[in-house]
Amino acid sequence: xxxxxxxxxxxxxxxxxxxxxxxxxxxxxxxxxxxxxxxxxxxxxxxxxxxxxxxxxxxxxxxxxxxxxxxxxxxxxxxxxxxxxxxxxxxxxxxxxxxxxxxxxxxxxxxxxxxxxxxxxxxxxxxxxxxxxxxxxxxxxxxxxxxxxxxxxxxxxxxxxxxxxxxxxxxxxxxxxxxxxxxxxxxxxxxxxxxxxxxxxxxxxxxxxxxxxxxxxxxxxxxxxxxxxxxxxxxxxxxxxxxxxxxxxxxxxxxxxxxxxxxxxxxxxxxxxxxxxxxxxxxxxxxxxxxxxxxxxxxxxxxxxxxxxxxxxxxxxxxxxxxxxxxxxxxxxxxxxxxxxxxxxxxxxxxxxxxxxxxxxxxxxxxxxxxxxxxxxxx
Ligand code: PLP
Numbered sequence: 001x002x003x004x005x006x007x008x009x010x011x012x013x014x015x016x017x018x019x020x021x022x023x024x025x026x027x028x029x030x031x032x033x034x035x036x037x038x039x040x041x042x043x044x045x046x047x048x049x050x051x052x053x054x055x056x057x058x059x060x061x062x063x064x065x066x067x068x069x070x071x072x073x074x075x076x077x078x079x080x081x082x083x084x085x086x087x088x089x090x091x092x093x094x095x096x097x098x099x100x101x102x103x104x105x106x107x108x109x110x111x112x113x114x115x116x117x118x119x120x121x122x123x124x125x126x127x128x129x130x131x132x133x134x135x136x137x138x139x140x141x142x143x144x145x146x147x148x149x150x151x152x153x154x155x156x157x158x159x160x161x162x163x164x165x166x167x168x169x170x171x172x173x174x175x176x177x178x179x180x181x182x183x184x185x186x187x188x189x190x191x192x193x194x195x196x197x198x199x200x201x202x203x204x205x206x207x208x209x210x211x212x213x214x215x216x217x218x219x220x221x222x223x224x225x226x227x228x229x230x231x232x233x234x235x236x237x238x239x240x241x242x243x244x245x246x247x248x249x250x251x252x253x254x255x256x257x258x259x260x261x262x263x264x265x266x267x268x269x270x271x272x273x274x275x276x277x278x279x280x281x282x283x284x285x286x287x288x289x290x291x292x293x294x295x296x297x298x299x300x301x302x303x304x305x306x307x308x309x310x311x312x313x314x315x316x317x318x319x320x321x322x323x324x325x326x327x328x329x330x331x332x333x334x335x336x337x338x339x340x341x342x343x344x345x346x347x348x349x350x351x352x353x354x355x356x357x358x359x360x361x362x363x364x365x366x367x368x369x370x371x372x373x374x375x376x377x378x379x
Contacts, residue, residue, distance in 0.1 A: 039240025071213030
């Protein structure tokens with residue numbers, strides 16, 4: 001976590017005079033309310049929003065995405081048919097929410113990606129033009145497994161041209177795409193503090209002025225009646241501190257390390273394949289497949305050596321399901337279960353990459369040799 005975010009988290013969790021509830025009218029409440037307001041301003045500034053009140057704090061990006069999609073459906077479904085357009089490689093927070101809304105009568109159309117994980121803008125334009133139903137497009141700014149960046153600004157413009165609304169799952173963008181700001185055509189956008197140098201368990205939903213969503217939580221007037229419940233003051237204060245520090249992050253250093261890692265893997269490990277190669281990608285994410293190596297075995301081997309990497313999507317770890325992202329890119333189940341995703345942070349160093357490469361080379365070799373032995377025993 002970003003140093004200033006850590007300090008804010010501690011200050012508003014433990015410090016004696018910061019015990020207030022931001023909804024209380026007494027001095028202690030007012031004191032922490034101003035902390036929440038400051039955090040809202042810092043985040044608004046970081047995202048290029050002129051009105052901080054467009055930000056509604058949530059408990060995670062998953063909650064923000066659920067609120068955007070369900071809130072849109074519940075607000076409109078009694079008066080008209082509601083349709084959602086999305087991509088096959090969205091986070092499960094989007095895909096599973098839309099599956100649920102489909103059972104309630106929503107039309108859901110899921111558009112494919114190509115073998116590099118990219119979108120086809122013509123297909124999106126056609127899908128937008130094909131129906132007069134009230135439509136909400138939900139698209140990620142960048143894919144969390146491959147790092148492939150989507151042309152979300154263009155899709156948002158297309159959506160506007162066809163009178164559709166646009167929700168951006170922007171979780172992977174701030175701090176990983178340089179100069180990321182929300183464009184005017186984005187109606188709703190979801191964020192996660194822990195992907196921006198803040199703590200886990202805090203998120204934000206941007207609801208642009210004049211757009212309405214039904215609230216999912218009832219029982220309080222917090223967050224301008226958009227999300228009832230006492231707000232997480234330490235988490236929000238830390239989110240604000242992380243957002244204030246984010247524009248200073250030097251992306252070129254992370255990009256240089258990522259490029260070095262990818263080049264070295266290509267040179268040192270035969271039968272290695274980088275996903276999304278040639279597509280526009282995030283500065284910090286690399287997704288590899290290694291011939292003859294199960295991702296799970298590799299992940300466990302690297303874990304024993306002290307490296308925290310993921311196979312497939314980290315949000316799905318604990319499950320051994322093949323990655324739906326790689327399946328959508330055309331890989332079979334075996335390949336889609338074998339991915340290794342490496343995400344670099346702002347503090348990683350060249351020495352750490354060298355150590356990681358050494359461990360990776362030896363683990364891939366070990367697994368391949370073991371695989372050969374067991375196949376010769378079986379034969
Ligand atoms: N969307 C994307 C693209 C993500 O990468 C993630 C988590 O990594 C989420 C949504 C969910 O975020 P959260 O963990 O805050 O619920």
